[in-house]
Amino acid sequence: MLELLNLVGERATPDCEYAGYGWARVDRLWLATDDQRGRAVDDVLLLALHSADDAEALADDIELEFELSVGAPVSVLASAFLARWLPRLPADASAIVLALCNPHRAVLRTPPGKTPIHYAHGDVTSWLDRDDDGDHIRLQADEWSTLRAT
């Protein structure tokens, strides 16, 4: 999971060229809006995804971009991606967190499922904080929103 968030090696600031994507289960991570620890979210299904800064500006969706090992990158809308993939991923998490920049601050629609989904507005970066309590994984964004099943 540390690899998924690029929290391996030694790095003072987040790598802006990191393009890895995937998912992981996380016991606890922290959603922050500044360099303080923020709000804890437990038992998480974490999805690390990317949007490009020239992605199409959509009011209620985010254009994801995937760099492939062979061939040109491809994009897909987050709504289509989540509709296709969330049913295939572990369904027993208490929360889903999207590590995903939302450059146009789209307000996402609630996808199917009962698990709350946390997503950001603006840039998202990952951090590993170490203090006397141990290591803490922090995702920092301008703002966090939560989608809940209605």
Next chain:
Amino acid sequence: MISKTKLLASALALVLGVGAGAGCDSSGPERTDRWATTENTNVKIDWDKVNEAYKLADGPEDLEKRINEIYEGDEVISVSVKDEDDKTQVVTGFFDKNTNGTVEEPEKIFTIKREPTAEGAQYQTTGHGAYYGYHSPFLGIASGMMMGMMMSNMFMPSYAPMYRQGYTTNPSRVSQLQQTRSSYRAANPGKFQRSQSGRTYNRPSTTTRPSGRTGGGRMGGGRFGLARAGRAVRPQRLAD
């Protein structure tokens, strides 16, 4: 360990939604907690050095050596050089994955195209595959500049294109290039700082800890956006 083929299949399945994908199967004995991170995507290439290497190379074999010293990944970059006409030359860097000694589209990493101009010549480097979207500026060259034989030959009155038939790294040279590069890296540990991001996929997360960190503090990870503004071609949008 998941094979590269499975990784690719998984990555494609991820975006195309075809099947569950090997990397997402959490029930099998090779359980992995995430999708495959794209191979090679995060091995940075210092394009300025690549452009400089082409300018200074004395020939294709020297260029191979220089390019592989620049590249920070594990793979060896093969090189193809082809003179398209009297002074237009196309250099292609590629991963010769099937070791057949020919450039195939999915294997391409970059192309450098050199063309004559009124003032001399210019060249431009374009990224492919994981490096798709990179375009160098047109880099001008003129007689009198410091450059290697490969470039300076074209300013000679007796110049004749040497690579009409094309030069391509012989697969048998790959191990030699690998050894040369290993020696170079060993001799220049300060120059060689391997990119960490996205390269250690499929390692059990329970054993992955940031190395050498002691005491308090914080470490940056990644940004979950891609700086792509200004690129000429946007990615293909897959069907919703």
